[in-house]
Amino acid sequence: xxxxxxxxxxxxxxxxxxxxxxxxxxxxxxxxxxxxxxxxxxxxxxxxxxxxxxxxxxxxxxxxxxxxxxxxxxxxxxxxxxxxxxxxxxxxxxxxxxxxxxxxxxxxxxxxxxxxxxxxxxxxxxxxxxxxxxxxxxxxxxxxxxxxxxxxxxxxxxxxxxxxxxxxxxxxxxxxxxxxxxxxxxxxxxxxxxxxxxxxxxxxx
Numbered sequence: 001x002x003x004x005x006x007x008x009x010x011x012x013x014x015x016x017x018x019x020x021x022x023x024x025x026x027x028x029x030x031x032x033x034x035x036x037x038x039x040x041x042x043x044x045x046x047x048x049x050x051x052x053x054x055x056x057x058x059x060x061x062x063x064x065x066x067x068x069x070x071x072x073x074x075x076x077x078x079x080x081x082x083x084x085x086x087x088x089x090x091x092x093x094x095x096x097x098x099x100x101x102x103x104x105x106x107x108x109x110x111x112x113x114x115x116x117x118x119x120x121x122x123x124x125x126x127x128x129x130x131x132x133x134x135x136x137x138x139x140x141x142x143x144x145x146x147x148x149x150x151x152x153x154x155x156x157x158x159x160x161x162x163x164x165x166x167x168x169x170x171x172x173x174x175x176x177x178x179x180x181x182x183x184x185x186x187x188x189x190x191x192x193x194x195x196x197x198x199x200x201x202x203x204x205x
Contacts, residue, residue, distance in 0.1 A: 077102035092185035149188035
């Protein structure tokens with residue numbers, strides 16, 4: 001009788017293993033408790049009750065796992081469908097509220113303080129997720145320019161209030177921040193007027 005354990009196979013684990021979404025909260029708790037450097041994939045696997053190979057399969061590396069933890073929280077706070085789905089007239093305020101609600105969360109602030117990995121994830125989220133979704137939402141010939149202006153303002157808010165705070169922006173309450181930045185965001189979101197063509201332009205003299 002052969003009692004040898006079955007050999008592990010490469011590729012997707014069989015059966016019904018925990019999904020990425022169920023592993024992320026466990027990893028988030030460990031990153032908060034131990035910090036990025038002291039958290040290992042083996043520790044996350046042990047806390048989640050899964051084989052380390054499953055962590056590697058879903059996330060590739062610790063950096064990939066940390067990126068998912070950060071982006072999962074960003075996606076929950078900056079739920080694009082919810083933020084963009086309301087009254088267009090109040091969209092600037094909703095965008096600012098989404099950013100300040102996320103960054104006023106103490107646990108999220110602790111995650112963002114964990115070195116270059118966090119800064120890189122935030123940059124990637126703003127560019128690949130928020131900017132891309134705004135371009136799609138706005139549509140039209142000037143969608144990229146308008147979305148770029150919006151993300152630039154929000155990125156400036158994140159940097160000057162949270163990542164490398166300046167005294168004046170950091171002293172504002174979230175409500176005051178919304179009041180100060182809403183006009184700028186409204187202007188950024190507004191469609192650009194077409195440039196008028198001067199009479200005779202393009203004609204040969």
